[in-house]
Amino acid sequence: MEKKAFVISIGDELLSGRRLNRDLQLISRFLAVRGIKVAGEMIVPDEEEAIKRALDHALSSADIVITTGGLGPTHDDKTRWVAAEYFNRELEYRDSLMEFVRKRLNAFEMEYIENIHRNYALVPQGFDHHYNEVGIAPAMSAKIEHNGMEKLVVLLPGPPREVEHLLSKLDYLFKDYSQGVCREFTIKTFGIPEVDITKLLKDKNFDAFNSLSILPSPYGVQLVLKKCGGDESEVQKWIDERVKFIEWILGKRYIYGYGDDTLEKVVGELLKQKCLRIATAESCTGGLVANLITDVPGSSDYFWGSVVAYSNEIKEQILGIPEPLIRHFGAVSEPVALMMAEGVRRKFGVEVGISTTGIAGPTGGTPQKPVGTVYMGISIKGRTRVILRHFSADRLGVKRLTAYTLLNELRKMLIFGEEP
Template sequence: MKAEIITIGDELLIGQVINTNASYIGKKLSETGISVARIVSVGDSEKDIIDELKYAFENFDVVILTGGLGPTHDDVTKSAICKFFNTGLVLNEDVLNQVKEFLAKRGRTELNEANKSQALVPEKAKIIMNYWGTAPGFLFEENGKIVIVMPGVPKEMMGMMENFVINYLSKKSTGSVIKQKVLKTTGIPEAYLYERLKDTVEEIEKFCKIAFLPSALGVKIRITVKAETKEKADALVEEAEKKIREKVEKYIYGVDDEELEMVIGELLVEKGLKIAVAESCTGGLIADRITNVPGSSKYFERGIVAYSNEAKIQILGVSEELIKNYGAVSREVAEAMAEGVRKISGADIGISTTGIAGPTGATPTKPVGLVWIGYSDKNETFAKEFRFGDDRLENKQRASQMALEILRRKLLGIEI
């Protein structure tokens, strides 16, 4: 089966919103054995939606649309769909009740006309319930073709995909199974990673495809396998992953949707340890990432943003003489910050960052992008120097990533 994905919204065409829906849907369709042959974005124009839908319906087995199902004047997908399938709108009581329940949970007991309009659905459509918002999705089957329409809000679309669409399409698909797995690495540039894996990649690409996807936080290695059955695909992915890990295990911190802060949290809970963080150049980003993980109160004791020299001295107990002699961006101060936050908090581990995020603040010996990351536990205190580049926000991201990676390696006993 071949598919087209149509994402709808002026915001996509003018670059105001990144089209994450298309990549997510494409990945999920591939995993069910449906080949995505075309991805198109169209604006909030009824005519443009109908024209693209006509092309997709004539040329592909499955068409998935997202966006334009809201209650405002610029949400025209529902009317376009009705005209294409020559059907009218009817009030669906199940959807209306779901809208009422959804709004009631948010303290809204009175429905206005816009809310009620969400329960008007195409008469010919099968309804896909939306438990994450108010706009339902629609499923049409006609002349052997499948058309699925979902909201553009990523959370709502993903909920429908996971709760209904993937299972439904899996039963319809008769093609080969496409399986993907992403290994997430950090602390090694793409060129160096490829150099270590070059021979391995040549070997495993006889039965799979390997892609290197670099970003500010590291390099993702995507394994893609196509096989006759899910079991065969799983086995081939496992074989490829094993060979890759044999060469670069040290740098792999997670797979697929795992984030480094999630991995760190699991390790800290497993070992019964608590952590405290003292941040300067990262401005609280490390603490933010750690506390993004549910249950982080089990291991995160506190986070301190000691941005000024006075804060480092008054809160963390860093020696004024130390700053005067070595500067705030130095090994000595990073170590003192990590040790200081560990001691005042009573945590088992202290992590610190101090650096020059840019674009100003550099000196001949301390360029923009210079960051010292400190680590302290009851047995040792040390700091590592990094040069992350000249982009302020990327420097903060990379510094937070490397601080968490140093922590991961220490917890696992891996050489830093």
């Protein structure tokens, strides 16, 4: 039978709703591909009684109990104390753990403070500790007898990066609870709304809507296929067939990638394949396009640099846009976008130049060019294109929509050639 896990997230700050609970997402995904279901999640404050009552509930609801948070060294961090008391164990001071913690403190250039940091080395008897190479606080785990049933209890620190790292390290703990295989596959699209995707798939009698989640967002709709079963190759085959079907319906015009792909990563790969180097000239995006491109490891192979030209003088002086052009057409115009892309390409001596000029708002709009009006330029070895869009969003939204739209148009131009 499918095994169940219950997640307890510990921390006052989570209940204020001020922070996203990324941990639940990470844990759900990790367990989902192992065929383990999350039966529930409880968020509790840093209070002894609340944590104990949550443990009661979790242990009687599921086979696996995972807590996150409250493993830091301060008086707010109660998880290790409460766990010790709840499971009737002493807290042991472990030298080997302290040694590791000292190294981590060093790595963070933090001074060791005895009466605070020694708490890191305290572990309830019978619990294994697991070194945390990303943060400081170790994870802990044990198999516990509860009402005659064996339960797996895993205590994780709170920060999502640490949860992710420690889960993958602790993979082996979950092996016994895994049922057959489950596979998930994500298809990423840009430039087509959710309703159009649903309609296209329905029109072609797509047969697996029950296994498909369609996740909308202004920055691209994601399609997630999920399938479980006993036989790995059958599950994989089932998924592969549906992916092919969806690819046939939507094509590379809308599908830019899969899984963890991002537009900036896919564009980077295309540039590398074609041995093209790129530079950006940005006005309304203020450096966001360059920032996205350089988020990709290894981008220095094809990214040469960027000029963010907020002032007209800089557009003229560094990018060589003739002043009369700006005076006549305005800085937010098709000719200026074109000359910016071409100008930065020549200035940096690269094959590809891309540009943005527009009105991100909230001020600066006019009746002719309202907030959200954006021109984007692309020049590939002098083959040029300008795209005009009217985005309806706030300042940060306009910046992001511009950056992703430009990257997607460049992607299509690199794949399909001149006019996609």
